[in-house]
Amino acid sequence: ISLAAVVPAAGVGSRMGLNHPKQYLKIGEKTILEHTLIKLSKVEHINHIYVAVSEDDGYFDGLDLTELNTTRVSGGKERADSVLNALKSMQAHPPEWVLVHDAARPLVDIKDIEKLIVSCLGTGEGGILASKVKDTIKKGDMHIEETVPRDQLWQALTPQLFPYQALLSALDSALNEGAMITDEASAMERVGQPVALVSGRSDNIKITTPEDHALACFLMAQQQK
Numbered sequence: 001i002s003l004a005a006v007v008p009a010a011g012v013g014s015r016m017g018l019n020h021p022k023q024y025l026k027i028g029e030k031t032i033l034e035h036t037l038i039k040l041s042k043v044e045h046i047n048h049i050y051v052a053v054s055e056d057d058g059y060f061d062g063l064d065l066t067e068l069n070t071t072r073v074s075g076g077k078e079r080a081d082s083v084l085n086a087l088k089s090m091q092a093h094p095p096e097w098v099l100v101h102d103a104a105r106p107l108v109d110i111k112d113i114e115k116l117i118v119s120c121l122g123t124g125e126g127g128i129l130a131s132k133v134k135d136t137i138k139k140g141d142m143h144i145e146e147t148v149p150r151d152q153l154w155q156a157l158t159p160q161l162f163p164y165q166a167l168l169s170a171l172d173s174a175l176n177e178g179a180m181i182t183d184e185a186s187a188m189e190r191v192g193q194p195v196a197l198v199s200g201r202s203d204n205i206k207i208t209t210p211e212d213h214a215l216a217c218f219l220m221a222q223q224q225k
């Protein structure tokens with residue numbers, strides 16, 4: 001199958017409070033971004049990885065990514081711009097499928113990625129890894145307005161996998177129309193395309209804050225045992 005991966009890695013990670021982007025924080029010997037790229041490289045179906053990196057990023061070229069089949073592409077203002085730039089860079093040789101995975105999610109289980117790929121390729125439709133919400137969810141501002149029934153609530157994770165052309169046009173139209181989208185699935189939902197929910201491990205966390213980083217160090221050590 002023809003499947004390329006896109007790793008948006010052009011965020012500044014302001015919530016981490018560092019002077020370098022969070023994907024260059026280390027977990028053990030390697031940076032978060034390297035852990036993520038190594039995981040994706042272990043997935044048999046992924047032919048190539050496009051990494052969207054900010055143009056003034058001085059760290060990426062210093063990583064040792066030999067044998068990982070990666071190409072650096074320019075990131076954009078928002079995450080969706082970064083992903084769209086990566087998709088456009090493949091236009092000369094478009095893959096059939098594109099799998100988008102956050103740089104900041106190095107703990108993803110390879111078996112979950114394979115499960116998502118098998119599920120989407122089987123139906124021909126897009127899908128995302130997601131985990132059922134565990135907490136009781138309240139809606140409100142200063143006080144609780146309501147308790148939202150959680151039986152149908154999922155936390156969206158990555159990877160998110162879609163047919164290449166469908167994702168390209170959905171992202172293009174979302175950005176042209178100024179829609180607020182924080183993941184690829186929301187762009188597909190806007191244009192009425194079906195997106196499957198594929199249950200994935202909830203420890204596939206997005207490292208955003210220093211607490212997440214501490215937890216990720218612990219979880220990575222467990223995985224590598």
Ligand code: C5P
Binds near residue numbers: 013
């Ligand atoms: O900021 P947040 O954690 O939601 O970002 C999710 C992913 O999107 C991160 O891997 C980040 O590097 C990436 N991103 C990007 N381009 C942007 C903003 C975020 O590639 N302009």
